[in-house]
Amino acid sequence: MRLNAIVHAPEGAEQKPPLVIAHGLFGSARNWGGVAKRLAYGRRVIALDMRNHGDSPWSDDQSYDGMAEDLDEALALHGGGEADLLGHSMGGKAAMIAALTRRPAGLRRLVIADIAPVGYAHSNLAYVEAMMAVDLGALTRRSEVEPQIAEAVPERSLRAFLLHSLASGPDGLRWKLNLPALRDFMSGMVGFPEVDGTWPGETLFLRGGVSDYADDAGLAAARPLFPAMEVETLAGAGHWLHAEQPEAFAAAVAAFLDR
Structure with missing residues (x-):
């Protein structure tokens, strides 16, 4: 499924791999405009509308396998051979499944924002x-x-x-x-599919300091799946860390992608 995208393109030559952003439940590409503009220096930033959200097509399927397939296609379409992927909440789980099961060609680095590969007790x-x-x-x-x-x-x-x-x-x-x-598909979205694979690429789990979505137990479950993972915490930020602290969030993502 070809997802709708808002592309933030820098002036002049692109010196860095593009970044694809996958939002969370009930979100849209528009919600990421401020962060995308902060990150669009020397790189294109492509904010997606996930399926059944924003201006993207609708489907009866809201499974993580389906969303992972969408992200694989988006990376191929917008990546130009090499790209980074950032996913928040639902989008973070979809990004993890894409990396673990589909191994998108050209996926360079992965940023997972305030979510872990585990099931949660809450429901929306x-x-x-x-x-x-x-x-x-x-x-x-x-x-x-x-x-x-x-x-x-x-x-x-x-x-x-x-x-x-x-x-x-x-x-x-x-x-x-x-x-x-x-x-x-709500019960499936608050859960996490069983997966056998690993993704060896560099992965940043960026979490909010006052959020319980990516706690130590959740991150411990992530380590066998992402052996090269590292963790950074934004002090004082909650689950919507990119909206609460956009400058600090963008700075942490840029530092990881640019090093």
Whole structure:
């Protein structure tokens, strides 16, 4: 599946391998604009809309195998023979599966942002169900949607994030998320598939200091799969470390990719 992409291209010659970015659940390429611009010095940065998100095609399949296949295709399309890959949360798991099972040709370095190759106890199913329950045909403005999901999504910042995936057009409001597919594959997305392979390439696990998504136990599970891995922690950052500390996040990624 060919994913929609927003390409941030530097002025002048490209001196470094391009970087492909895979966002997390409910995200989009647009969410990564600030970080992508910070990293687009001497390299192209390609922010993707993952399947069933943003302006990418929809599919009934939201498995990590399917997403990994998409990333393999995107690296071949945008990599030009050699590329780096950064994935956050859901996108990080998809990036790990792509590296471990598909071994994309030309994949040079891997950055995994605040996620580990393990299953988690939480679920975002309530958010999906809240969005599906909104009768968009009876509404005309995004502001009318927010109070209808407030009970299921009490955090105002999270509601604002979800509403970024609400589009307004001649036919009214519509979600740019394939909510039925996300609902049907939610248990698989919070889990992690069983894999036998390893990826020997240089890998950075970049985690938030106040997040529990990439704790020591999760990173211990990653070491047999990524024997060349290293860990860096952004003090004071949570799971959305790229949004909370964009300068520090971009600096850490650039230092790893540029050395």
